[in-house]
Amino acid sequence: GYFADPFGIPGDEQRLACEFFDERDGTGYLEVLRLDAAGQVAERTRLTVGDGTHVSFPHLFELDGRRLALVESVAARTCTLYEVDKSGLKWRPMGPLLRGVAAADPALVHWEGRYWLAYTDADLGELDNLCLYHAESLEGPWLPHANNPVKVDVGSARMAGGFFAHEGVLYRPAQDCAQTYGAAVVLHRIERLTPTAFEEVEIRRLAPDPQGPCPHGLHTLTGWGGRTLVDG
Numbered sequence: 348g349y350f351a352d353p354f355g356i357p358g359d360e361q362r363l364a365c366e367f368f369d370e371r372d373g374t375g376y377l378e379v380l381r382l383d384a385a386g387q388v389a390e391r392t393r394l395t396v397g398d399g400t401h402v403s404f405p406h407l408f409e410l411d412g413r414r415l416a417l418v419e420s421v422a423a424r425t426c427t428l429y430e431v432d433k434s435g436l437k438w439r440p441m442g443p444l445l446r447g448v449a450a451a452d453p454a455l456v457h458w459e460g461r462y463w464l465a466y467t468d469a470d471l472g473e474l475d476n477l478c479l480y481h482a483e484s485l486e487g488p489w490l491p492h493a494n495n496p497v498k499v500d501v502g503s504a505r506m507a508g509g510f511f512a513h514e515g516v517l518y519r520p521a522q523d524c525a526q527t528y529g530a531a532v533v534l535h536r537i538e539r540l541t542p543t544a545f546e547e548v549e550i551r552r553l554a555p556d557p558q559g560p561c562p563h564g565l566h567t568l569t570g571w572g573g574r575t576l577v578d579g
Contacts (some may be wrong), residue, residue: 348368349370350366350380350578351368351403351567352405353365353578354407354571355569355576356379356407357483359435361381362381362382362434363380364378364416365377366405374399377393377397377403379436382465396438397418400420401422402418402419403419404417408455410455414430415429415430415431416428416433417444417455418453419450419453419536424446425447426443426444426450427441427442427443427446428440428443428455438566441485447467447468448466450466450468450478451467451473452507453506454508456509456510457511461481461483462482462485462499463479464479464481464482464489465478465566467504467574472499473505475499475505475524476504476505477499477502477504477521478495481542493543498528501525502533503549506521506522507533508520509569509570517537517540518534518537519535520533520567520568521534522566523569527531527540527563527564528566531564531565532568534550536548536550553565559579564579566579
């Protein structure tokens with residue numbers, strides 16, 4: 348099997364969550380990895396999130412003083428919000444944000460007074476669309492963007508990590524799957540984000556180092572304190 352979708356546990360410099368894809372049964376599971384001082388995996392703990400169904404993309408983030416997470420669970424057709432304890436090992440479901448939606452790589456951000464949920468609707472296409480929901484509170488109601496899907500582009504739609512802000516500007520990493528799944532990451536600057544409008548501008552395409560350890564793809568990019576996590 349292999350690891351994918353790494354997200355650092357907020358406030359923890361040693362532990363990160365990721366998907367472990369087990370090639371024996373074709374199922375993805377979530378694990379928390381503890382790294383040693385040299386950055387090597389010292390301990391692995393499998394989470395029970397998903398109850399044995401395929402799960403991935405453990406999008407961890409801090410919001411309103413709480414450590415929260417979203418998980419891709421297309422097989423279950425739900426998008427559930429979890430509260431994560433200090434250890435990173437106990438994930439308590441807070442309830443589904445969406446039901447009956449095949450939401451791939453869901454990511455949540457609070458921006459300009461509104462909560463935003465971004466994902467790819469696997470029923471419309473697994474790689475080529477970006478959909479948005481929004482709400483005034485985490486409890487909802489969650490409303491679809493007026494123009495869903497707000498973007499259709501196999502080269503820059505599906506999320507490649509969480510949103511991040513820098514110097515008052517919101518950015519979105521996306522997957523470039525035009526040649527192959529997870530070939531590169533495209534960074535966008537969000538220009539407009541309202542219930543009726545969405546505009547973003549591509550600012551950089553990050554391709555894998557052809558001489559590096561993973562020359563064929565750069566799949567996700569996430570911040571972890573002063574470090575950046577990628578998978579290839």
